[in-house]
Amino acid sequence: MQNDVMSDVIGKTLAGFREELASFGPRLLAMLAILAGGAVVAGAVRLLVKWLVPRMGFDRFAERVGVTGALRRGGVSGLPSNVLAIVLSWSVFGLFVLLGIGALNIDYARDLLSRAFVYLPQVLIAAAVLVLGLMAADFLRRSVLIAAVNAGLPSARLLAALVHAFLVVLFSVMALEHLGVGRQVILISFTIVLGGVVLALALAFGLAGRELAGQALERLVRRREEEPRDELKHI
C-alpha cells in the first residue's frame, strides 16, 4: 500500500517534470540557439567594423576631433576603430541576450525584456551626450591651452585643466540625469560643489590672498602701462 502511494507520487512528479520539460525545453534550446547565433553575429560585426572603419579614415577623424585623446586619458590605449568594434559587437550580443531571455517566455523575462527596450533609447542618448561632451571638453581644453600660452599666461595648463574638468563633470551629470539615476541627488550635489568651489575661490582670492591678488593685479596693470607696444609689423 505504502509502496503504491510512493510510486504514484514519484510517477506524478516525473510526469509533471516531463510535461514541464516538454514545454520549457524547446524554449531553452531556442534561447541557447539565439545566444549562439548572437555570438556569431557579434563576432562578424566586430571583424567587419575592424576591417571597414579604419579604411574610412575613422581613426584619423577620431584623432582630429579628440576622441583618441579622451580615450587615452581614460586609460584606453587601443585604436578608436578597435574600441568601436568591441562596443558594437557587445551591443549586438547584448541584444541577442535580451531576445534569448524573451524566448524563455516567462513573465519575469518578458517584463525584463520590455523594460530593457523602453530604457534602451535613454541609454543611447546618455552615451551620445557623454561621448560628445568628452569630445567638446577635449577640444575646449586644447583651445584654452593654446590661447593662454599665446597670451603668455603663466598658468595655462591649470586653466585648461580646470575648463576640462568642469566640462567633463557637467556632461557626466547631464548623462546621468538623462538616465534618471539619482536625479535630484546628482543635481543638488553638482550645484553644491560648483557653488562651493566658486565661493572658496572668491574667499581665497578676496580674503586670504587679497594682498597677493592686489599686488598681482597692480603688477599686471603697471606692466601693461609701462610696456611699450611692439612696433614690428608681422605682414
Place this chain on the structure above:
Amino acid sequence: MSVPLEPKVEERLRELGEVDLLVGIPSFNNARTIGHVVRAAAAGFAKYFPGQKAVIVNSDGGSSDGTPQIVTEADFSSPGRILVSRPLTPVHKIVTPYHGPPGKGSAFRTIFAIAERLKARACAVVDSDLRSITPGWIELLLGPVLEGFDFVAPLYLRHKYDGTITNSIVYPLTRALYGKEVRQPIGGDFGFSGRMASHYLTKPVWESDVARFGIDIWMTTTAIADGFQVCQSFLGAKIHDAKDPGADLAGMLVQVVSSVFDLMETYGERWAPVAGSDEVPLFGFPHGVGLEPIHVNVERMIGILRQGASDLREVWEKALTPEDLAALAAVAEATPFRFPDDLWVRVVYGFAAAYRRRSLPRDQLLRSLVPLYLGRTASFVLQTAESGAEDVEHVIRDLADEYVRQKGYLLSLWNANGNA
C-alpha cells in the same frame, strides 16, 4: 558662373564698350583715404598713359561713411585738379557694391568681372587706405602688363623688421614650392592682364576663404603655378592707415598660413617637381631705407616660446618629429638664444604636412604655431640687431635657400600623408 552686377553697372558697361586700362579699388569705410587713391590713379593715367581709354572701378563692401560718394564725386575734369600739365583724356568711373562673402576677394571678383566685360588690356588693383600711392605706381603696375607680362607683384621698401610673416614663411615657402623669386607675394597691390583676370574668374574659389581674406597670396600663387608671365615692380614705401601692429597676431597668422597651405594642396602636382628658384624681371628703381630703431620686446617673445615648449608639446607632437621636439626644447633654454634656420624650416614643413592630414582641427594647429613663430622672429631680431638692410636681405635669402634645400624633406612628409 557669371558674376552678378547691378543693372546700372550693366548699363554703364554697355555705354563704355571697351577700355585699355582699368584700376580697381576695393573699399570698406575708407572715406578718409580713398579720395587720394582715386586722384593718384587718375593722375597716373593722365601722366603715363595719355590717350588711352581708362576706367577706375570702386568695388565697395557696403561702407556707411560715404566712401562710394567720394569716388563718385571725384572730379578729374581739369589738369590742375590732379596736378598734371597735359590735356586730359576723360577717366571713367564705375562705383559698385560687390556680392558674395564680405571680403577683399569678393571685391576683386567684381573688378575682374568688369575688366573681362570691358576687355581691359592692363589692370591693377590698389588698396583704398594707401597714403603713399603716387601716379608712378599706376605706371609701374600697368606698364609691365602692356609689355607682355600677365602679373605684376609689388615690391615695397620696408623696415627690416616689417613683414616678418612674409619673410620667415610666405616668401621663402612660395619660392621653394613654385620656383619663382617673388619677394612680397602678399603685397596687396597688383597689376595683371585682362586674360589673367578672366583666368581668375574661372576658378571655383569665390565662396571660400579666398573671397574673405586669402586673395593676395591666391592671386600670386595662381599666376605662378598656372604658368603666367610674372614680374615685380618696385613701388617704394607702402604707408597706409594706421593699424595696431600687434592686433590679434594668432588670427592674422592663421589666415595667412592657412591660405598658403590650402594652395599647397590645390597645386600639389605643380610644385612637387619644381627644383631651385628663378629670378623674375624687376621694374622700377629699388633703393635703400633708413633703419631707425623700433621697439621689439624680444624677451616676451622668447618667454612665449619657452612656455610653448613646456605646455604645448602634446599639440606640437602632432606635427613635429621627436627629434625636432627635443631640438626645440633645447633652443628654448639655450643662451644666447638662437632659432636655427634648418629647424625653423622643418617646423614649417611639419606643420604643412600636419595641416594636410588634419592631425588636429586646423585652426588649433595653426594657432599653436604662434609661439614657434615668435621664437623664430625673436631670433631674427637678435641676429640682425646691428645689420643694415642689405645684410638683413642676405639673412632672409639664406633662410629661403634652406627652404629649397629641405624641399625633399617636405616631399617625404607630404607623400607619407598622401599614402596614409
